[in-house]
Amino acid sequence: MIAPPRIWWKPLGLYERRWLLIAFVWSIFLTAMMPLWFFLGRQNVPATTYRVEPADFQQRVMAFTEQYQVDTLNGIPVVEPPPGSDVYLLARQWQWYPVLKLKKGETYRLHISSVDVLHGFSIQPLNMNFMVVPGYDYVLTLTPTTSGEYAVVCNEFCGIGHHVMISKILVTE
Amino acid sequence: MTVAAIPQAGERAEFRTCTATGLKVDLAAERLIIANAVAAVVFLLIGGIAALLISLTRWQVIHLLPADWFYRLLTAHGFDMLVAWIVFFEVAGLYFGGAIMLNARLVQPKLAWLAYILMIVGAVMVNGIVLAGKADVMFTAYVPLKAHPLFYVGVILFAVGALLALGIFFATVIVAKVEGRYEGSLPLVVYGLVTAAIIATYTLLSGALAFVPALFWSMDLIEYYNPAFFRNLFWSFGHPAQQINLAAMVAIWYGLAAITVGAVPINEKLSRLAFILYILFINLGSAHHLLVDPGPSFAWKVTNTSYAMYLAVLGSMIHAFSIPAAVEVALRRRGHTRGLFEWLRKAPWKEPGFAALVVSMFVFGWIGGVTGVTIGTEQINMLAHNTLRIPGHFHATVVGGTTLAFMGFTYYVIPLIFRRELKFKTWATWQPYIYGLGMALVAVGFVAAGIQGVSRRHWDITFAQAPFQTPVPGTVSLAMAVFGIGALIAIVGGIMYLVIVLASVFTGAKIEPRQATLMIDPPPAMGYLSDKEEHNRKLQPHGTWVIVIIFLMFFAAYYLSNWWLLGRLWIVR
Ligand code: HEM
Ligand SMILES: [Cu+2]
Numbered sequence: 001m002i003a004p005p006r007i008w009w010k011p012l013g014l015y016e017r018r019w020l021l022i023a024f025v026w027s028i029f030l031t032a033m034m035p036l037w038f039f040l041g042r043q044n045v046p047a048t049t050y051r052v053e054p055a056d057f058q059q060r061v062m063a064f065t066e067q068y069q070v071d072t073l074n075g076i077p078v079v080e081p082p083p084g085s086d087v088y089l090l091a092r093q094w095q096w097y098p099v100l101k102l103k104k105g106e107t108y109r110l111h112i113s114s115v116d117v118l119h120g121f122s123i124q125p126l127n128m129n130f131m132v133v134p135g136y137d138y139v140l141t142l143t144p145t146t147s148g149e150y151a152v153v154c155n156e157f158c159g160i161g162h163h164v165m166i167s168k169i170l171v172t173e
Numbered sequence: 174m175t176v177a178a179i180p181q182a183g184e185r186a187e188f189r190t191c192t193a194t195g196l197k198v199d200l201a202a203e204r205l206i207i208a209n210a211v212a213a214v215v216f217l218l219i220g221g222i223a224a225l226l227i228s229l230t231r232w233q234v235i236h237l238l239p240a241d242w243f244y245r246l247l248t249a250h251g252f253d254m255l256v257a258w259i260v261f262f263e264v265a266g267l268y269f270g271g272a273i274m275l276n277a278r279l280v281q282p283k284l285a286w287l288a289y290i291l292m293i294v295g296a297v298m299v300n301g302i303v304l305a306g307k308a309d310v311m312f313t314a315y316v317p318l319k320a321h322p323l324f325y326v327g328v329i330l331f332a333v334g335a336l337l338a339l340g341i342f343f344a345t346v347i348v349a350k351v352e353g354r355y356e357g358s359l360p361l362v363v364y365g366l367v368t369a370a371i372i373a374t375y376t377l378l379s380g381a382l383a384f385v386p387a388l389f390w391s392m393d394l395i396e397y398y399n400p401a402f403f404r405n406l407f408w409s410f411g412h413p414a415q416q417i418n419l420a421a422m423v424a425i426w427y428g429l430a431a432i433t434v435g436a437v438p439i440n441e442k443l444s445r446l447a448f449i450l451y452i453l454f455i456n457l458g459s460a461h462h463l464l465v466d467p468g469p470s471f472a473w474k475v476t477n478t479s480y481a482m483y484l485a486v487l488g489s490m491i492h493a494f495s496i497p498a499a500v501e502v503a504l505r506r507r508g509h510t511r512g513l514f515e516w517l518r519k520a521p522w523k524e525p526g527f528a529a530l531v532v533s534m535f536v537f538g539w540i541g542g543v544t545g546v547t548i549g550t551e552q553i554n555m556l557a558h559n560t561l562r563i564p565g566h567f568h569a570t571v572v573g574g575t576t577l578a579f580m581g582f583t584y585y586v587i588p589l590i591f592r593r594e595l596k597f598k599t600w601a602t603w604q605p606y607i608y609g610l611g612m613a614l615v616a617v618g619f620v621a622a623g624i625q626g627v628s629r630r631h632w633d634i635t636f637a638q639a640p641f642q643t644p645v646p647g648t649v650s651l652a653m654a655v656f657g658i659g660a661l662i663a664i665v666g667g668i669m670y671l672v673i674v675l676a677s678v679f680t681g682a683k684i685e686p687r688q689a690t691l692m693i694d695p696p697p698a699m700g701y702l703s704d705k706e707e708h709n710r711k712l713q714p715h716g717t718w719v720i721v722i723i724f725l726m727f728f729a730a731y732y733l734s735n736w737w738l739l740g741r742l743w744i745v746r
């Protein structure tokens with residue numbers, strides 16, 4: 001509250017010096033963890049992105065669905081693409097399209113985009129989360145390592161039907 | 174009360190001398206502080222009503238509101254709290270720091286009133302259009318979700334008003350220096366406020382840059398507004414705006430520590446360095462919101478999210494040591510030197526400002542800071558983005574931390590500026606503990622639910638009306654119950670605050686305060702430490718050292734366990 005004495009740039013006390021050093025080392029560690037994980041870790045945020053016209057993306061999704069549809073679930077097509085292939089998932093108010101059936105241990109290039117507003121791609125209860133932005137084709141190179149039924153929920157507010165926007169990813173052994 | 178009229182450069186400022194502190198108080202500044210503080214509290218009230226209703230909706234057991242009203246009130250809550258309450262209070266704080274703490278006059282009070290009117294009109298406009306159901310877009314208003322044009326107009330007017338207020342603050346500080354109103358360097362509290370104001374300036378400019386095209390777009394004057402671009406611009410405003418709150422809060426922490434225990438910063442150099450780190454690095458934080466967005470590269474994300482090697486975090490860690498250390502040394506100087514923690518036992522726990530300081534620092538640092546750095550880690554963000562972990566984090570920072578510090582500070586502003594006796598003083602003692610406990614539970618409940626994947630901004634986690642349902646595990650219900658109970662406790666704390674403030678301002682006895690403290694005798698005035706004191710072993714912050722080391726261990730445990738959680742996800746690249 002009071003004005004400091006004229007000379008306030010005094011040397012640090014012992015504890016202050018030690019804390020500053022520890023805090024600095026900790027900051028460096030926090031920074032280093034990210035590139036380390038980038039090279040050594042298996043879960044990294046995908047960066048592959050293409051610009052895409054929403055209408056074009058929708059067309060690709062439709063063609064993809066037609067090609068690999070195996071079933072329907074509550075009126076929505078279920079699609080089983082071959083391992084290693086390009087997989088498309090469309091977000092729109094307030095539905096994910098189509099339902100995906102994947103194989104455990106296989107790698108897919110999953111393209112996600114939206115035809116209207118922002119959506120949030122969230123696989124639950126696994127808890128992996130990515131943004132879906134119209135005009136951008138976001139490519140997740142994804143390898144399911146566990147099998148079972150997973151929910152895909154929308155976790156970016158996308159209008160009044162936000163809370164009904166849910167779908168499934170089925171992972172078979 | 175003495176009123177002196179001092180003509181200056183054609184302006185006439187009228188002063189009174191504060192009977193408690195001896196500071197000269199510019200009456201024009203005083204009126205503006207009162208007006209801004211009252212507006213802040215009114216928006217806190219509106220935001221608080223919304224908080225109660227949305228909390229009772231998210232707590233699935235009660236599930237009070239229908240979906241449209243939930244989203245509507247969530248939009249209002251975000252704006253009224255994060256923008257209106259906080260910024261009005263900060264403007265009051267800036268006028269207080271710039272004019273009164275420097276013994277100076279506020280330049281251009283007329284312009285300051287104009288700023289005030291712009292902000293009020295803007296905030297009322299936003300509330301009106303949101304409650305009318307024409308802007309169910311959340312306060313983030315991500316393009317291409319479209320709101321009524323008046324929503325954007327309201328936000329822009331508010332921002333322009335706030336920018337004007339910042340200009341007045343800078344002019345006031347400069348004029349104070351030119352007119353020789355204070356000697357030597359700026360006091361640390363004002364220095365912190367200047368930091369906040371510098372950050373605020375570039376923040377608000379980004380805000381204007383984001384919202385002006387959005388306005389045109391909502392009026393169909395431009396056809397396409399790139400959503401990714403809007404997100405980047407919006408968060409160049411939205412995230413650094415949080416650092417304004419941070420800098421203002423830290424300044425208030427130093428102020429509360431000075432008022433309640435007579436603390437002086439033990440090393441000015443270090444404390445000031447920490448503020449400089451904020452200015453330099455904190456504007457990079459917009460990346461925190463874009464970590465799992467399509468577009469930016471790994472290098473961009475990492476450089477930005479870490480504020481260039483966590484140097485802004487370093488700033489906060491410096492304060493996390495410096496402030497408790499200053500408190501400890503002040504108490505040790507009064508003779509509480511036994512062992513590691515005698516000073517803590519003898520601390521003035523009954524004094525509302527001290528309670529607010531300690532609770533605010535704890536909730537901010539231990540819950541808000543630790544969770545924030547963790548979810549802001551590029552890869553770990555995949556586990557947290559848009560889950561309840563995010564609101565969990567910021568209800569610990571901006572609510573349990575900043576808001577609580579502001580609340581504690583108000584109890585001193587009322588006698589000193591409003592010159593009203595503070596009513597319900599024992600309530601004021603309890604309020605920070607109750608509010609802080611509630612907020613800690615809200616934050617912990619949210620974080621625990623978020624770790625299990627529960628989304629934020631979501632009306633119904635059972636998906637009852639959706640084509641597919643997901644079972645809600647018992648552990649999620651438990652986390653949401655912790656949040657719900659915490660919310661109710663925090664609401665009680667919030668009501669206590671509003672009752673104390675409104676009752677004191679409108680019905681408190683008019684007084685000329687004799688002292689700054691409320692429940693205890695004012696701490697003896699202590700200057701800076703002498704050289705001899707600085708080397709006295711009994712006056713070293715031994716206790717704080719132990720506390721910060723435990724803090725760091727807790728931090729590391731939480732941080733590393735999140736890497737472990739991340740390692741269990743599917744493989745993704
Ligand atoms: C008693 C006090 C409070 C309670 C119980 C409370 C509760 C809540 C709840 C339940 C949500 C919705 C979370 C979600 O579904 O995503 C929320 C969101 C939010 N709160 Fe609070 N809150 C309180 C005070 C505050 C204060 C004082 C501030 C700011 C200073 C604040 C800022 C926000 C913001 C920015 C959001 C996010 C809005 C959005 O997602 O658009 N809250 N709060
Ligand atoms: Cu959606």
Ligand SMILES: [Cu+2]
Pocket residue numbers: 119120154155156157158159162163165
């Ligand atoms: Cu949604």
